Amino acid sequence: MELSDLEQDALKEFFNMGLGMAADSLSQMVKKEILLSLPQLAVVSHRRAVELVNHQDEDRLVAVRQNFLGELSGTALLIFPGGKSLELVRTLLGENMPLEALTELEQETLLDVGNVILNAFLSSFTQMMNLDFEFEAAEFLKANCEALLDLSAHRIAFPNKPDWNEADEQAFFLMMDFKTEDEEQAHNSLQGYVVLLFSKEAMEILKKELERILSQF
Amino acid sequence: MSKSILIVDDSSLARMMMKNIISQSFSEWKIIEANNGDEGMKQADNNHVDMALIDFNMPGMNGIDLSAQLLEKHPEIKIHLVTANIQEKMRQRAEAMGIGFIMKPISKDKLVLAMTAN
Numbered sequence: 001m002e003l004s005d006l007e008q009d010a011l012k013e014f015f016n017m018g019l020g021m022a023a024d025s026l027s028q029m030v031k032k033e034i035l036l037s038l039p040q041l042a043v044v045s046h047r048r049a050v051e052l053v054n055h056q057d058e059d060r061l062v063a064v065r066q067n068f069l070g071e072l073s074g075t076a077l078l079i080f081p082g083g084k085s086l087e088l089v090r091t092l093l094g095e096n097m098p099l100e101a102l103t104e105l106e107q108e109t110l111l112d113v114g115n116v117i118l119n120a121f122l123s124s125f126t127q128m129m130n131l132d133f134e135f136e137a138a139e140f141l142k143a144n145c146e147a148l149l150d151l152s153a154h155r156i157a158f159p160n161k162p163d164w165n166e167a168d169e170q171a172f173f174l175m176m177d178f179k180t181e182d183e184e185q186a187h188n189s190l191q192g193y194v195v196l197l198f199s200k201e202a203m204e205i206l207k208k209e210l211e212r213i214l215s216q217f
Numbered sequence: 218m219s220k221s222i223l224i225v226d227d228s229s230l231a232r233m234m235m236k237n238i239i240s241q242s243f244s245e246w247k248i249i250e251a252n253n254g255d256e257g258m259k260q261a262d263n264n265h266v267d268m269a270l271i272d273f274n275m276p277g278m279n280g281i282d283l284s285a286q287l288l289e290k291h292p293e294i295k296i297h298l299v300t301a302n303i304q305e306k307m308r309q310r311a312e313a314m315g316i317g318f319i320m321k322p323i324s325k326d327k328l329v330l331a332m333t334a335n
Contacts, residue, residue: 006229013228016274017321020301033306038227038274128322217233 003043007210014128015039018121025120029113030091043203046149049195053079053145062106063141063148064114068122070133072205074198076122077148078114084192085110107140114138121194129209149195221247221265222332225257225283226272226299231323235270235299238325243332254278261287266294268332270319273300273307284316297331299323 003011016039023034044052053061062085064078080088089102089109097105115138126133141148198206222239226232232250239246249264251257254277261269269287273280284296297317300307311318319331 009228010230013230016228017301020303020321024303027304027306033304036274036302038276214230217237 003207003210006214007207008041008043010210010214011206012039012041014125015041015121017128018124021120021124022117025116026113029116032091046197049197050145050149053149053195060142060144061148062110063143064110064118065139065141066114066118066122067136068133069136071131072126072129072133072198072202072209074196074202076118077195077197078118078192079148079195080110080192088113088192111138111140114140117192118194129206129213131205131209149197218265219245219247220267221249223249223251223257223260223264223266223269223294225251225254225260225269225275225280227252227275228272231272231299231321234323235328238323238328239332242325242329254280254283257283258286258290261291261294266291268295268297270297270299270328273298273302281310281314284311284314288314288316 019036019039023036027034042048042052062080066076066078068074068076085106086099086102089106090097092109092113093102093105118138119135122133122135220243222243224232224235226235229252232252236248236250239248249260249266251260253275257269257271258278260266269284271280271283271287278286280298280300284298287294287296295317296314297319298307298311299319299321301321303320308318317331317334319327
């Protein structure tokens with residue numbers, strides 16, 4: 001399934017609004033301004049999504065996963081590149097926190113942050129798309145990218161369906177680069193990016209909704 | 218002379234939404250579009266512009282930098298930053314520059330209120 005240029009533009013703008021909401025929430029948590037890059041969107045096969053994440057970071061990744069179910073079902077992953085997750089925890093909990101304590105609190109803190117960011121992002125996105133869905137509890141994951149993007153482990157995939165083929169599944173690969181003002185100056189950024197995974201069925205629903213929205217103009 | 222409004226946004230959808238509202242509510246206004254800061258500056262240099270609606274997060278020059286340049290070169294233009302970046306710092310920056318702040322998503326109410334405010 002392919003999206004037209006205008007459909008991709010619309011989707012990027014909806015993501016942009018979602019990221020704006022997410023950045024505002026994160027900014028209130030870290031009490032610093034969050035600088036956002038332009039959202040980069042690619043609709044790619046599952047295989048390509050794995051390659052893209054691998055290209056970003058080949059080591060083990062830290063991520064928060066949020067499944068959503070409803071008119072549009074899918075999975076959102078907030079991925080923190082290697083080592084950057086502890087930077088975020090340090091920013092949130094204070095510079096003087098010993099490394100041991102930081103590591104202990106990493107999972108809990110990142111789950112909180114991921115929950116806030118992904119909820120803000122997804123709520124804004126679905127509001128714009130006029131689609132309803134509910135969130136499952138966010139999960140904390142530490143894995144390599146193959147495992148992280150393993151669709152069979154996600155709710156959106158239906159490996160039991162006879163016609164299911166992982167190679168046919170598609171993903172929105174959305175890069176969300178966020179960093180605080182201080183880190184920008186120190187060239188030591190807090191970074192993260194979001195990957196949205198949808199089943200083929202969900203992508204078709206999304207395309208129809210985009211067509212409906214764009215037909216109003 | 219009829220009034221002119223310049224819309225600078227890299228998103229076609231955002232420009233379409235704004236154009237739609239303006240043409241319905243202010244049909245007498247001439248609408249000029251640009252999809253980045255440099256183009257926006259050129260349009261302001263080459264056209265009479267009364268008001269500008271400027272996105273913040275665009276490739277190249279961002280909306281704040283464009284607004285600063287416009288204020289310097291064309292101080293008569295009334296500017297509104299139209300952005301999804303709703304952080305307090307961004308609002309404060311717009312306020313310090315004396316420009317309006319409109320939060321995305323754009324709605325008819327928000328845009329009409331901004332365009333009719335003194």
